[in-house]
Structures are given as structure tokens and as C-alpha cells.
Amino acid sequence: TEFFRVEERQPLGDLIGVGRITPIKGIDQMIRAVAHANRSYGTTYRFNVYGPTLPGTETYAASLDDLIDRLGARDWVTLHGPVLQEHLPTIYNGHRASLNFSDGAIDRSVVEAMACGLPIISTNDSVTEIMPPDLRPVLITDKQSTGSQARTIHELLQKPEAEIVRLGQRMRALVVTNHSIDPLVDRIL
Numbered sequence: 001t002e003f004f005r006v007e008e009r010q011p012l013g014d015l016i017g018v019g020r021i022t023p024i025k026g027i028d029q030m031i032r033a034v035a036h037a038n039r040s041y042g043t044t045y046r047f048n049v050y051g052p053t054l055p056g057t058e059t060y061a062a063s064l065d066d067l068i069d070r071l072g073a074r075d076w077v078t079l080h081g082p083v084l085q086e087h088l089p090t091i092y093n094g095h096r097a098s099l100n101f102s103d104g105a106i107d108r109s110v111v112e113a114m115a116c117g118l119p120i121i122s123t124n125d126s127v128t129e130i131m132p133p134d135l136r137p138v139l140i141t142d143k144q145s146t147g148s149q150a151r152t153i154h155e156l157l158q159k160p161e162a163e164i165v166r167l168g169q170r171m172r173a174l175v176v177t178n179h180s181i182d183p184l185v186d187r188i189l
């Protein structure tokens with residue numbers, strides 16, 4: 001929470017996804033949802049994906065590149081590859097919200113993005129569990145429906161910027177209260 005925090009930065013895009021390029025992360029579905037939102041609502045939301053392709057996942061990474069081409073989403077989706085941890089706070093703060101369609105436990109990237117004040121749009125059951133109940137209808141979306149995912153993206157990004165910032169402040173407060181070192185040490189002791 002000290003390293004990952006809210007900072008004013010130049011805009012890099014609307015949505016960010018961070019993590020290893022593997023099928024469990026659901027990056028292909030995030031790409032489909034962003035493309036569907038842009039086609040359905042006449043928007044140009046930009047989605048940036050940062051993360052390494054590990055040995056054994058090269059075919060999946062190549063399929064993402066092909067998917068972007070098939071969807072005609074080259075202007076909307078960019079796969080940036082790995083970045084150094086020290087650059088992530090700046091990168092997170094250049095976006096308005098984060099996507100997490102992972103099937104696993106809570107990704108470190110979810111907590112990092114929240115600490116940087118980004119609302120998280122997610123299909124992940126573990127994220128649903130930590131999300132305040134009143135924010136679930138706004139930020140948690142259907143796992144199977146690209147249309148629902150696109151609608152959730154659009155409804156969030158069409159909110160006034162001040163409201164998106166307030167949602168991000170709630171995300172940051174949640175991380176500080178429940179996931180920072182000081183409360184963790186107190187709970188352990």
C-alpha cells in the first residue's frame with residue numbers, strides 16, 4: 001500500500017489487465033468483452049495487457065494476437081509483454097479501471113490495482129467474496145456472457161469521472177484495511 005498508491009499520471013488507456021499470459025487468466029475473454037463493448041456502444045475503450053508469456057504458453061499468447069486481429073480490435077487492445085514491478089504503479093495509475101477474469105484465487109494484480117485506486121471489473125469468485133455487497137452489481141459480471149461483461153465495462157466507464165474516482169477510493173480503502181501489512185501483522189499476532 002506504500003508502493004502501490006494513487007498518483008496522478010498521464011492516461012495510457014481505459015482498462016488494464018496484468019498477469020501471466022495463461023488461459024486461467026481469461027485474457028481472451030477480456031479481449032472479447034472489450035471488443036464487444038466498443039462495437040455495441042460505439043465506444044473506443046482501450047485495453048492494455050501487461051505480463052510475461054511463460055514457457056508452454058506461447059500457443060495461447062499467439063492465439064490472443066490472432067483473436068485481436070479476427071475481432072478487428074488492434075486499435076483497442078494492446079499486448080505489452082512483461083514489465084518491471086517498479087513500473088507497475090505508474091502503469092496502473094494511467095488507467096481508469098482494471099479487468100480480472102481469472103479462474104484462480106485473488107491475483108496479486110487485483111490487490112495492486114485496488115491499492116492504486118482502480119475499480120476492478122471481475123468474473124472471479126474470490127474477488128466477489130472481498131467486494132462490498134453494494135458494489136457487486138456494479139463491478140462483478142457474469143462469467144459466461146460476453147454481452148453482460150461488455151455492459152458492465154460500458155456502464156462503469158460511462159460514469160462521471162468523479163464517480164469512478166470514488167469507486168477507486170473505496171477499492172483503495174478496502175486494500176488498506178484488509179490487505180496491508182500492519183493489519184495483517186496484527187491479525188497474525
